Amino acid sequence: MIPVRFKGNEKDVVQKLCGDLLKRKPSQKNKNEYKRNLIRINEWCQKHIIIDGKSLSFGEVVKADFETLTKIVSILERENIPDDDKDFLIDYLYKERFSDKKYRLEFMDSLGITVCPYCNRNFVNSTKERTMCQFDHFFNKNKYPLLAVSFYNLIPVCSSCNHAKGENEIKYSPHDKKYKTNDLVNFDFSIIGMDYLFNDKDLKIELDGDKDFNQNIKAMMLDEVYQLHTDVVQECIKKTMIFNPDYLDYLCTEYKDLFDSKEELYKLVFGNYIDEESFGKRPLAKLMHDIYEDLFDIYYGEKFE
Template identity: 45%
Template sequence: MINLSIAKDKKIKLAKMIVDKYEEQEVKQNRQKKMISRYIEVDSWCKKYIQIEGRGLSLMEVICADYIKLCKIKEKFEEYKYEWNKLKWDKKITADYFMIDTLYKRNFPRKEFFSELNVNVCPYCNRNFINSYQNVSTYQLDHFFPKSEYPLLAVSFENLIPVCAACNYHKREQMINYSPYDKRYKIDSLLKFSYVIKDTNYLLDKSGISISIQAKDSGIQKNIDVFELEKLYQIHTDVVQECIKKGMMYSEEYINGLVKTYSNIFESKEEIYQLVFGNYFKGENYCDRPLAKMTKDIVKELFEVIYAEDIDKIFTE
């Protein structure tokens, strides 16, 4: 649920890598004619049936489509699924097989794609680090629109979400309402983390605190439920406990004092926030460190309750 983006020119570069790798493999196996036939037939099918804004899209355009266009392609694919199923070369090599087993499983540039996204944390839960180093990766690729239902979108970049294993397990083939690539929303407008004090000894015993997730939009509740986020986040009550203690210690006056005293160390108040609360302040940086969204919401609530102050003003002035 943390926003992702990939530049159009990067998508074109990666799409060419998919096609080039496919062509190279087919040429080595002396199957160039079959390769050309299959790719051209799928491309021709797209141009005939995936009519968006008055013209047919090429397969490359389907692969590089942004999320809004992807939703329209999905609708067209549903409309012409019967025609898609007729596209096959023998009993095994169908259009589904071509998109999923050939282009996605064998030829998709996972490492390069992940690198271009510049994300360190699972965008679905914002709890777990994801990374890739040499031939080892700690992320899995989720198809936002399941590839079993929408094989045409198997290698569409904005249909692929690098996520942690837990989120991929919970989602599986389920459909959810919000994609990290959907630029029409920001996560701060969809949900808010809060906390509940259950016991007066909460400053010493983290079990006296529980974490709640408040949906600001009815649609986001399905995302929360599918990933069981409210249940999973209860393991992080120690972080909330630390935020409460730090919120009591670091008043606006104290923060301003730190800025003056250590002006040669910190370039901005945002750096003070990062040092004190151990996370990033701005929404665009939520993807850089786990629990960034939760930390921001908890600290914001604390300052409103304790000092009647808005941290957006405190740490950006």
């Protein structure tokens, strides 16, 4: 539900990642076989992957943006890469390169992603020595081995989402720029018992998803999973009651030396980022954003901003 974007100059970043991916490892014994594999796959791509009259090299398939990937997939539906190349693409290029700590960290750093884009619940940022994420191939790598290392096909996700998605096909990719998070899903809550301020089981979280996003909700069982966070909604209610708009204005003036902006004060008070671009920085940011929007409207008839 949270977009994934390459940081900085996207083209340069992807170009650098591609160069580092295809670089031969100095310790590699069978250099000629490696070269032969690359040349063969490159020739296959140039012969078969033709988009808008232009044939693509393997490097261009690796760097292809999400929109181009969907066009490549429709070509691969008709004619897939020979099975002989599958091992090289998946076992060598993908598994070996992406298990290399340095390369994996370079890839993750280039995305600057902190929280799993599928569930927005678990951290996926990693250190050099510890990986807290797995890579989901949006287009299944066994079905489309040619896309095993296409950067826009790789989604850094938490192990729980990767496991839940498995081989399921979903419609929304966080690399797809045609969607905006707030159009895909909106969280709401309902009160199902009057002790909701003290008993979080008296609250229910509701997910209202766009039809394309419903497949993601089902695959990742988000409907059920989010019920684990009714305590967060309870906290949101209490914070909204305490931090009313007048009080927030007072804090903003009284502590103006502590904050660069009103947004920073909100981040401190509500424990959350309020702009859509930053939802991927904190777990449950989208949930809290939507709930606070509702609550500010209910309690004060004002926008949460």
